[in-house]
Amino acid sequence: MTAPAARDRSPRIAPGGLRQVGPFTWLLARISGRIAGTGPLALFLTLGRHRRLFHAWLWFAGRLMPGGRLPRRESELVILRVAHLRGCRYEWEHHVRLGHRAGLGPADIDRVTQGPGAEGWTPRERALLTAADRLHHHRDLDDDTWRLLREHLTEPECIELCMLASHYEMLATVIAALRIQPDAPR
Incomplete structure (x- = not known):
């Protein structure tokens, strides 16, 4: 995969901290990162800035993967x-x-x-x-x-x-x- 151009590298919305995303998302990002072999998941910490939407998305996404019917x-x-x-x-x-x-x-x-x-x-x-x-x-x-x-x-x-x-x-x-x-x- 090719990386985006240098001008595109900085996030438009920075990953949130504990105060911005709340304890659930903050902890989930860290646990998920540990499972994935990374630091806290930037995706979760960014989307988690919109808490209600993130929680609804997380439930839906989890039904597809890993909780889906496809292996x-x-x-x-x-x-x-x-x-x-x-x-x-x-x-x-x-x-x-x-x-x-x-x-x-x-x-x-x-x-x-x-x-x-x-x-x-x-x-x-x-x-x-x-x-x-x-x-x-x-x-x-x-x-x-x-x-x-x-x-x-x-x-x-x-x-x-x-x-x-x-x-x-x-x-x-x-x-x-x-x-x-x-x-x-x-």
Whole structure:
């Protein structure tokens, strides 16, 4: 992933401290960072400045990942593909770490950048990545992609896939607009 230009590096809204985000978000950012192998999550400390919205978003996002029906490995593949397509360094770096924990190896992560046409994907993984690409480029799924998904996913999984990919597209937009910086490794 390429870093934003130097003029784009400073956050538009700085991550908040305990007083700005409250004890729950402050502690959650630290615990989540420890789990991720980083310092406190800048995303949480920035979005946490709008406490009500952050808490609602956190509940929703947690239902997609890690609490979704798709296996974590597959969720991480979709998220990494979106992060790659969007050029979102924050999402990419964070989910490379989480992807490793979900069973993705270096070859898998390299293949994510090559896309669904790369050798080595299972038919189900190829269907997921094809759908992520279609949603990114066309904001829709054509009938062929839908048929391919339905060969491998249940209806609830199809709904979740569409929401997962779209959610991380939205999140990449927020991260870019607010200039949220990647978390430093611990």
